[in-house]
Amino acid sequence: MDPEPVPMTKARAVFALGLVGLLTGPLVGGVIPATLALLLARQSARQAYAAGGYLTGSAWIRRGRQLAWTGLVLAATALVVALIAGLLHLAAPGGQDFAPGTD
Helix, strand or coil: CCCCCEECHHHHHHHHHHHHHHHCHHHCCCHHHHHHHHHHHHHHHHHHHHCCCCEECHHHHHHHHHHHHHHHHHHHHHHHHHHHHHHHHHCCCCCCCCCCCCC
């Protein structure tokens, strides 16, 4: 007699961390929950594989992993935009103004 399939408890945690990573990704604070979601997703996917189909929730893991990667991409994009804005601010005209005829 086989046991009944049960929902995986870590699957919803992966989804929740991925969602938090997505929502806070543009603020660069989403890197930590997104990384935790990816680590937890790897661990829970291994447990689901070892359970032989008796743990459900692979869709939640897949969605959470996608959200986490999107949050990481948004954080990287925010860093690149901030870096470009900072470089443009440093390169703005308005430095020293020399008198005419000065070499």
